[in-house]
Amino acid sequence: MNLTHSPGLLDKNIWTGQLFTGRWQAGSFATGVIEPATGRELGRIGMADISTIASSAEAAAKAQPGWASLHYEERAGVLRRAVRVAETHFDEIVGWIVREGGSTRAKAAFETTITIKVLQEAAGLPSRSAGEVLPSVPGRLSLARRRPLGVVGVISPFNFPLYLAMRAVAPALALGNAVVLKPDPRTAVSGGFVVARLFELAGLPAGALHVLPGDGAAGAALTADPNVAMIQFTGSTAAGRKVGEAAGRHLKKVSLELGGKNSLIVLDDADLDLAVANTAWGTFLHQGQVCMATGRVLVQRAIHDRFVGKLAAKAASLTVGDPAEGDVALGPLINESQRDNVARIVSDAQRSGARIATGGGYRDLFFEPTVLSDVTPDSPAFSEEIFGPVAVVVPFDTDEDAIALANRTEYGLSMGIVSSNVGRALRMGERLRTGMLHINDQTVNDEAINPVGGVGASGNGTSIGGAANWEEFTQWQWMTIQGEAPQYPI
Known part of the structure; x- marks a missing residue:
């Protein structure tokens, strides 16, 4: 071209x-x-x-x-x-x-x-x-x-x-x-x-x-x-x-x-493969440079380890390169400043106890699809908008815990819940502070005929x-x- x-x-x-x-x-x-x-x-x-x-x-x-x-x-x-x-x-x-x-x-x-x-x-x-x-x-x-x-x-x-x-x-x-x-x-x-x-x-x-x-x-x-x-x-x-x-x-x-720090809640009754597919799309689309990107993935503890393993395998399989030269899944970040900010947050997350399940490195402006697990609420990766291809996986125990973690942010743009029990998801959704909510979908959605807007710092x-x-x-x-x-x- x-x-x-x-x-x-x-x-x-x-x-x-x-x-x-x-x-x-x-x-x-x-x-x-x-x-x-x-x-x-x-x-x-x-x-x-x-x-x-x-x-x-x-x-x-x-x-x-x-x-x-x-x-x-x-x-x-x-x-x-x-x-x-x-x-x-x-x-x-x-x-x-x-x-x-x-x-x-x-x-x-x-x-x-x-x-x-x-x-x-x-x-x-x-x-x-x-x-x-x-x-x-x-x-x-x-x-x-x-x-x-x-x-x-x-x-x-x-x-x-x-x-x-x-x-x-x-x-x-x-x-x-x-x-x-x-x-x-x-x-x-x-x-x-x-x-x-x-x-x-x-x-x-x-x-x-x-x-x-x-x-x-x-x-x-x-x-x-x-x-x-x-x-x-x-x-x-x-x-x-x-x-x-x-x-x-x-x-x-x-x-x-x-901006947003948008949570995708994955409940223990979710189809694990579908949950991973939704997470990968919401996290890695356009290298994570999306205001509605899935900024953190809250996963119920009973399925957490299996979820992290599957997500890490999915991320590792994604191709990264010049999108003008071939069919790749991820292209470059917009500039060095953005790349360095992503690298800083990943490094700070590691120092606060998070584990890199895959990725974490970069070449020029090409940042590897990265999965951080064992992320806690005091980690920079939990609270900061990353605007890069980094999945931040946070375990939780009860539905109440998930709601509290999702609302633990100044942002309020988009959230999603993945569950086989729609009633359960709807009850949780009623208590989430967000401008957009998606039941059984990830956080990045737009159809041109829908109102788009957030609350709080979003x-x-x-x-x-x-x-x-x-x-x-x-x-x-x-x-x-x-x-x-x-x-x-x-």
């Missing part, structure tokens, strides 16, 4: 040194896009500085009323055309996700497919009911209707770069907002320029979408800009706290989808996706209509 001279959607002549403001223009400065599997530079992108953020936010605010006032079929038509463009260039998009993000081909294909589904679902939003008629006095019509917020700022991460950007951009646009997207610079092509090109070729009016790769200062400027009404942020809890604080200071609506209790999109990307307006103004007594 040669992207250097790849014609079509992402021809490098279009975006080299550029960013998107409704047209392609030179960035304030340029930076390289690095392939994590090889360290090679795939191209150079334009980066936005604070002044670029300000001018784009102002331009988006000017463009938004015209976009919102279009007939709903015109807005829906843009989304439908974006679907067709994405389908036409499916393989090219997948290739960039593989090369730029270190994704396996299967993961990249799934990400592109679910992104297309997001666009399809968003295309249905403009034609839905935008409010309701409220009871009032005779002769007075009282309405509550949903109105666009204005300009929505989207700050998206590197791990599912295309999908986690599009799941906010598409519904926000569909509901009449303009959008300024700041993708992670490490995946700015697949997580930003793909979005720009899809909507550019779909005929989105110029100025309704801006795609501005940038650093933390650019993100802070977007959060503070007076022309931006809302920030949708997906990323780490540490960064999310700063975004939430800044958004609150500037009285902006904010949606935060943050988010601010908001959700995006599915039915939640109307709530997040619009605001209520109360309107009354009468034949003539009333006569008031004073």
